[in-house]
Structure formats: C-alpha cells, structure tokens
Amino acid sequence: MSDTDKAEKISPPCLSFLTNQNGGKTVENNVALELRNVCKYFGEVIANKNVDLTVRKGEILAILGENGSGKTTLMNMISGIYFPDEGEIIIDGEPVVIRSPKDAFRYKIGMIHQHFKLVDVFSAGENIVLGNSEDGKFRMKEVNARVMEIAEKYGFHVDVKKKIYEMSVSEKQTVEIIKVLYRGADILILDEPTAVLTPQETERLFAVLRRMRDDGKSIIIITHKLHEVLSLSDRVSVLRKGEYIATVETANTTESELTEMMVGKKISLNIDRSEPKDVQERLVVSALNCNTREGVKVLDNVSFTARAGEILGIAGIAGSGQRELLEAIAGLQHLESGEIIYHDPKTGEAVNLRDKTPLQIRELGVRLSFVPEDRLGMGLVGNMDIVDNMMLRSYRKGKSAFLDRKNPQDLADRIIEELEVVTPGSHTPVRRLSGGNVQKVLVGREISLAPTVLMAAYPVRGLDINSSYTIYNLLNSQKENGVAVIFVGEDLDVLLELCDRILVIGGGKITGIVDARTITKEEVGLLMTKTSSMNEEKEAEDHA
C-alpha cells in the first residue's frame, strides 16, 4: 500500500543519520535520552531506585516489568509529572531539569498515558491542540486540517469534531497519539498502549510505531506482554521492584530469559491444587446483558455456572467485561436482561439475585463475598482504620442504633495475626499500609463472613510473591470448605495452576469455558482474542 511509499519518503533524514552512526564519534550523539541514578520515593515506598536507562535515536525500547515495578513512575519523571528525588536526566548529552510536562515538551518528549489525559467535553481537535503554544493565530480550522494531515500520513481514522465523551477507548488512544505527533515529539513514551486494544488495533498501532522509528524517533513502550516486546522492540530494559535490572538487545534474547529477569528467578508456581470434592451448583448465571451508561454493550449474553468446591477462573484482556460481570452478581450493576440464580446450600431453594441491591442480597441470606478490583476505592475506606474497615460488613448487626466495635476489633486483631499483616496497629488508617497488607485486610474480612460464594477480582495485583501465595492458599482453603470461588486473574500461569475451570471472556462475550488441568496457555490466549477477531472478520465481510 501507499503507506510504505510514505515511509520511504520520510526515511531520508533517518538514513543519513544511520550512515553517520558508523562514523565513530557520533555514537555519543546517538543517545537521545539517558537516565542516571534516578530515584523516587513516595513516603516510605520506594518507587524507583537507582535507575539507569539509555534510549537511542531511531529505536524502540521496551520497558518490561511486572505490575508495580515502577515503570510508570519512571516514565512520569521523564514526562515531568513527577520530579525525581535524586539522579540526573540527560538529553542530547546535556543534563536537564524537567520540572513540568511543559519542560518535557520543550525537549520533545511526549507521553501517552495509560489513563488518557483528555478533556471529556472537548472535541478531538481541541484536545490535540491543547497546550500547544506555538506562535501564530489560533484557528480551529487550520488545526483540524493539520490533524487530518497527520492522521492520513499514518493511516489513522479520526473525527476531529467528535467529543471525547462520545468516543470508544481506541478512538481516544488515537487522539492521544496524534496529540503527541502534532507536537512533533522526538521521544515518545507509551504506557501499556495495547492493554485496551484488539489484536488488529494493536497491529495497526505497531505499524505506526515502526514507521515513526524509521523516521528517527525514539520510542519507549511500557508493557508486560512478552510477545509484544519480542515482536516490536529493538532493545529491552527490565525493571523489578523499582530497580533497574538490565538492558538487552531483543534479537539476542528469549522469552524465558526476559521472564527470568523480570521476576528475578525462575519460579514454578507450585500452587497446591486439590481435586474438587462434593461439587454442586451454587450460582447459575444465564444470558446476562449489560450496557454502560452511554449504551455500549459490556456483557453480551453471558451464561455460566459457578460450583461449590471449585475455583472458576475468569481470563480475558483487561476491560472485557470482567468487572461488570462480578458487579452484576454483587448487585452493583443494572442489567438489561438475564438471570442470576443462587442455590442455597442449606434449604436448597433457588433465589434470583437480579436487580437486587447488595443489602437485599444479604437479607436473603445469600453469603456472597466480593473482593473488588479497586481495593481502596470500593472494598475498603482508606482513611478509616482497620477496625472500622472490618465493620463495613458487620456494622448493621443488632438492633441498637449504636456501633459495636468490640467484635470488629477482635476480628481485626485475628486477621492481623493470622495473615501476618504488617501494620503499626489495628487503628492505623489502611491507606498507610502497603498494597499487600491492604489486600490481606480486605480478603481476610471477606473470608471471615463465611461465604458460600467468593468472588475476587485481580486479588494479587501489585502484591509481592509471598503475599500472592497467602492469597492463593486462602482461596484454595475456601474451595476445600465448599465455597464457590470465582477468581478473575491476568496472569495465565496462575489461572492454569490455581483454577479448576477457566471461563474466557472477550469483548463482553464468553469465548470458552475450559478445563484448567488440560488446556494450554496458548489455547487460552487464543480464546481471549477470539470474539474481537471474529467481529473484525465479520466487519470486513460486510464491507466487501
């Protein structure tokens, strides 16, 4: 296609640059950005410690690391959102101070954040031109024309007059990328850009990124998806727990080597999985349909059964409807249609939970525990102490108008002791605890309710290995006690070793429910992208 022609047209400066590279001394000039000894602390938490990093001109550098390894914080320091506590940032051989995003722009650094930084009530064009203080008259018409020009050059589709709040996620990302291009950035930072994209959109994005690299730009891409690293990047820098580990040439490395660098040492998970015993139907979900407030379908005809004494894993790309599914069961989502039937283990009665509030569900005697994804925004109250957080579930007990703090206090003490929560005391606000300890408090409380159904969304996200295992063991022991456990995870290895069955969800649809003991990782991965690709094919057919 004509894209390639364009790429060639763009390439001359970069070609001349490449020839320069061989000329000995210019190796120094080849470095676009260098970090030396950069550190950043948030209170007692070390986000980045002594990080060294080099980015060359005309390359794609992948920053690889687990969740919470400090990738985003590091990039935020380059783009002026945070200010490093220590260390130096060097651009074109000169140490610089990046105090604000404005400074970053001056050094031609542009960042595309994971959470889009767009003004909802503005149009695409207005967002793209925002903060661009070049001289000359300001005319939206000219801006829009230039945006269209850039879009055409790289093959984007964008409606410059559309308001952001009317856009889909991938449209918003397109706006973000054009925004950076519009400013003529030389160093582009992308923070997990593929997390929200379909494989097709991902491929299109990668093509654009390669073209920009050939254009002489430096591209830093943050990700934790290994196959993307291998297919896209020239070099890989690995971070682990805020520390810089190493940088390797992508061509000279393997997936297993990278994994090892990322997680430290090769760990086989070895989660003890018992055979399910006394399995019975507990929760039968049928034909759930759910729309967002804007009318976008997030759950499409979802049906499955969760059984007591079994862990049902839910796998899928982030944002495929996992959150909505769990919230629907917990009584927090309005459903268009469908039924959620709960089979009471004691009475054997079947109750429909649809359109019931969380309170009504509890009043029906359904012991449903839910560990939500957003721990401090939903599961716990950050500013309250551990005792008061224990009370969230139990404060209604009794007819008195006053609170009983004695039982919650006992529970808090018990959880702190049994789950080894590291805290100055039971009266410390949970917001001051570290991620793992926050999660222990939350999971501990939910399990203390003696649930019959336990739902956990990303319960090990951001946790260290030890805390993660504590959580796995807790889930397993719940399963052995005859609880129906629903586990939403992102790490496929964990899903395969922990769960009994895995439900794969893609674009709000169930693409498969498989036996975790027999299926392979690749098969699950394929299922995760199935619906979206089918849709694409369908669209293509429609067009033809």
Next chain:
Amino acid sequence: MHKIERPMRDPLFHISKRDDMSWKKRFLLRGGVILFSFLFTGILSWILIGVDPFTFIGKLFEGTFGTSRRIWLLLRNLAILLCIALALAPAFKMRFWNIGAEGQVLMGGLATAICMYYLGDKLPEPVVWLFMVVAGILAGALWAVIPAICKAYWNTNETLFTLMMNYVAIQLVSFFTNVWVKDGSGVLKNATHLNGIKLPELGNPYLLTLLVAVLLTVGMFIYLKYSKHGYELSVVGESENTARYIGINVKKVIIRTMALSGAICGITGVLLVGAINGSVTTATVGGQGFTGIIVSWLGKFNPGFMVLTSFLVIFLDRGTGQLNLTNNAFPAIVTGIVIFFIIGCEFFISYRLKFRKKKKQEGEVLQTEDAPAAEQTEEAKERNLLQKIGDGAKNCVLTAARGVKKGALFIGNQTAKAFRKGKDLFKKKPKEKAEETQTEKEEEDV
C-alpha cells in the same frame, strides 16, 4: 537541530503530601500561628486605630471576660455559633457542602415566628412553645432536604443550590415581616405583633441556649463517632462506591443526614427567635450561617474541636466589639486576618516543603541510608527547623518588645500623627472641592 531553551535552576522547593505530623507538633504549630496572628492584628490595630498591640490584646480579654454579663454574652453567642457548626458537621463529613445554614436557621426562626404570630393568642403559651419547636425543626429540615433530594437523584450541585436557598429564605422573612407589620415601620415587635411569646427562661436569659448547645455537642459527638448513622455517613463521604458495595442506600443517607443538619439549624433558629431576639428579621442570623461553616471546617468536623474554634471566633468578635471604636468594621477585619492565618497554616500540616539543597551532600546522605533512617533525619531536620522558628520568633518578640519601649514607640507615634494629619487634610479638601464643583455646576446650569 534547533537550540532548546533550558531552565538553568533546580526548582527552589518541592511540595509533597504528608499525613504523619505528630499531634503535639500540630498543636504547637496551630497555637503558634494563632498567637502570631494576634500579634499581627495587634500591630495592625496600632497602625490603623492607634491602639498598641498590648492594650489591644488586653482589651480583647477585657471585652470578653470583663464583667459577668460579658461572659454570659460570650457563652450565649458561642452557643449559637456552635449549634450551627454542629449542624453542619454531619453534612460536611458526608462531603455534602451545605452552605445553606444561614437560610436553614432563618427558616427555623421564621416558622417559630409564624407560630408565635398565628397561635400566640389562641393557645396556652406552653402549647405554643411546643408548636414553635416542632415547626422550627421541620422548617429547617425542609430547607435542607430540598437540595439533598436533588443531589441524591440528579447530582445537582449542592453548594450552589444551598447558597441560593439562603436568599429565598431571607426574602421569605422579609415578605412575612411586611405582611405582618402594617404600620410601615418594617420592624416586627415581640409584644405588639408576636403576642409577647418567649421561650421559658431557666434561671437566666442565657441558660436555655447554653443547655441546648451542650446537649447538641455531646449528642453530635456520640452520633458521629458511635452511631450506625454516623458511620454510614462517613462511609458515604469517603467513597460512594464503597457505600454502594456494602449495601448502603446512598440516597437515603444523603437525605437523612441533611434532614438532621437542617433540623439542628432549625433548632438554632427557634432559639434565636423564641428565646434571644423575640422577633425575626432578615438579619437575625447575621452571617453566622457562613461563620458556622468556617468554624466547622476549622474544627475538622469534630464537636470537641469545634467548641474551641467557635470560642476563638466569638472571642475575637466580642473582644474587638468592646474596643468602643467609632469604626465598627474593625472586628470583621481582625477575625478575617486571624482565620486567614489559621487556614494558611493548615497547608504546613498536610504538606511538606523540601528545599533544594546542595546536590552532592544530600545525594550521599540519602544513598547511604535506607528509607526509614532517611525519614528520621527528615524528622530531625524538621525539629531543628521548628526550634529555629521558635528561636526566631522569640528573638522577634524580644526585639519587638524592646523596640516598643524605645525607638518604635517614638516613630510609631510620629507616623500615626502624620498619618492622621494627612487624613484630616484629605478629609477637608474634598468637601471644599465638592463645594467648588457644585458651585461651578450651578453656574453652568445658570
């Protein structure tokens, strides 16, 4: 490549959040700032009204504690302001910005007056009292519940809504006054219009108000800290998502809490009209509904602290009010300045300023130590800084005191004299000028 303009300096200081300041330090900082602001306003009073700082502060105490009547008045005003602040606390704790206390109190007062006007001559007085209290509470609650319902169902901006409700209430009071007062004076009199009804006195005219305030303080403390309702409203305030997650009916809590908030405002209105003023005017609340917001916020929505903050405000108000000035606006300025100081000082409690120091040394220190140790040195530095500030302040005070004795007094007097002289000149001249222009104009007209 074109030349890039580079900032040369590191930022002068860097601000980060903190929530670890010890109780003691916070207390010292706040106390110090209040003392400093007193001194500052004292100096201001010296310049502006010719009362030197020491006399000024002395007068403040004399004005509030000088006679037993003054103490009673202090307590009564304190009680009223405290009641309003207490009423606002649950709403604010729920992050509902109820700035409509002025209107809610006024509506309580108006309802009381309506009972006095229409029922006062028909029913025995104790029955009228009962009606007054009930009507006052209901009216206050109603005025608060209307915005609460809109907030709960349509997320209507409550700050703007409650603000508007204040003025509707004021116009309503004005309306009723004009309906009732037929003689055109516009003054509603207790004896002539409101059938001479007054709430019972408990020994002296101040005690009833005080008693209500004490009961409300204790009650609100218990309600916020130990009741299920209080717990629910804090959860809603902290995170609506969490509230929904544990099955709290957020709408119900918002409406219920605002009804309570408005009801207490209503009670305050009953006290103001039924027990203190005996009548209602648009100025009955006199901006205390707004002052209450400030008191409540400064007291961190804790009834105990709110006693202190409302005391501070009333102390300043009463104290400066007793300065016997021809210029009656001075109290507002003093109160304003003191509160600005307190508001400003909160910043230093919740944020930490890190000044950029010589790069290498700091780098070495931080590299060799692990995080907790770094934290400790941080604290040590802070202690040093506080000590330095303390020493500095001491020196300042000493120097200032010496200055007062010697040169400053002289210079001050001279400048004050000159200032007044200059002012007299200003004052006279325009009159003459105005007359001149007047005559000129007349001439032109002719």
Next chain:
Amino acid sequence: MNIIAFLSSAIRFSAVFLFGSTGETITEKSGHLNLGTPGIMCMGAIGGCVGANIYVSNANTIHAVPAILLPLLFALLFAGLTGLLYCFLTVSLRSNQNVTGLMITTFGVGLAKFIKADLGESVDAAIGAVCTHFRNLFPFADNLGWFGEIFFSYGILVYLAIAVAVATAIILKKTRVGLHLRAVGENPATADAAGINVTAYRYTATVVGSAVSGLGGLFFIFDYMGAWDSGLTSTEALGWLAVALVIFTVWKPDLGILGSILFSALYLLPNFVEVSFAMRDLFNMLPYIVTIVVLVLTSMRKKRESQPPANLGLNYFREER
C-alpha cells in the same frame, strides 16, 4: 407602567450583575468557585471611592477622563488584590475554596466598611463630584427618543460591561488562552500533562475575574446610586445574585448579557408596578428561584456542555496519589 423607562433602567442596572457574573465566570472556568465575589465587589466599590477621593482632593477642576479612570483603576486594583489573597490561600496553600471564599466575603465587606469609615464623610462628597461623569456617555441620546433611551442613555460602565462580556465569550470560545483556561477548569491533570501552567492560569483567571467583578461594585456606587451604600448590604446581596447569574447562564458570558438584563428587570420590576412591600419581596425572590430551577433542570438533563466545570471547587495537586 412606562415600558421604555423600565427597559432602559433594567439594561442600565444589569451592569452590576454582568460585571459580577462575567468576573465570576472567568474565575469558575479555571475551576475556582470564588464565593468571595460579594466581598470583592464591595472592595471594588471602596477602591473606586479611594480613587475618587484622591482625585477630588488633589485636582482643582474635575475632568471627565481622570474622574472615571482613577476610580476605575483603584476599583480594579482593590478587587484584584482581594482576588490575589483568595488565590494565594486556595492555589498556593490549597485551602478549601468554599471556606476561603466565604471568609473573603466577610473580610471584604468588613474591610470596605472600615476604609469608608476611616476616610470619613469626605468620600461622599467625592462620589457626588465624580458620579456625573460616570453617567450619560452620549449626550445626544435625549434627542433620539425611545431609541436613544434604550441604546445610548447609559454611562460608560454599562457599555464596558457588555464589551467585557462579549470579549470574554470570544476569548473562551475562540482563542488558545480560552481553550487552555477551560481545560484547566475541566481537568487540570490533563491540562498539566499538556504543558499548561495550571497554577499560572488559575492565578491569572481568578485575579482578572475578581478585578472584573469589582467593577460591578464600582458601577453600583458611582453610576446607579451616586452615593455610598451604607452598610453595603445591597452590594453584598447583588454580589450573590451575580454568583447565581453564572449558574443561570450555564457559564456562558454572552448569555450573561441577556441573563443580567432579566435579573435586573426582575429586581427593578417592583419599582415600576404598584405593589405592596410584601409583593416586592416575592419579586426579589424570583431571580434565586429561577436560578435554582435552571440548576436542577440542567442537572436532570445531564447535558455535558451545560454542566459546571468538572473540577469546580477542587484544588489541584500534581503529585496526588
């Protein structure tokens, strides 16, 4: 009832609201709910008095240009400085906007009263001396009948108010500065990430907005009243109406021109129709009621464009985590 006279009075008086609401709109667009506006308008009024006093007491003859300019400049200065105080507390020291704003109102009214009392009665004469120059910009208006009365019978501040409102509307809608300002009020984190200096925008918008609001007070004293508003109760009440007007016009200064005329018509109507004092109160209640209705209706309709700036009332701290 004389329709022409009524309309012309309404248009004239609308300047109080228009200045106030345009200033407040500029401020609110930056994300700052400045409840100090009534106090700032009082400061504007007293600033004008100080300016007039200085001029009248030093000049031998009163010329129109300095007689207008000096009070105008001082009104801008006083109101702007009060806005600066608000900014320092809310932007730099991150204190609660509602609390600070209310405090500014109390303080501003108090300070204005204090300065007035301190200047003494000479001010009243000074106001009297210069106020004629604030009125009747076009002397030929009288010859043009009703047309002249409706379009040309006002003082310079009325035209200035409309000009400022139109300019603000254009700046907000069409210019880069306006785009940036709106972004700061909608989503400061995004604006910050885009390289916009949020602090500078918030400071500038609030100070400029306050200065514009202050002119409302100046107009009220020097043009409409021609005398000092003893007690400042009217000025303060008008200030709150100006805040209401911002909501009523859904943060659009060009709509504010019509809105302010409507508000002022409602405010003045009792003077033109024979009504009792009690009825007058009900009329005076109307502006607040319609504002509440607009507020509730817009929140019910949930149209994104007519909502308050998304970050209104919230302070911004970059490293919030």
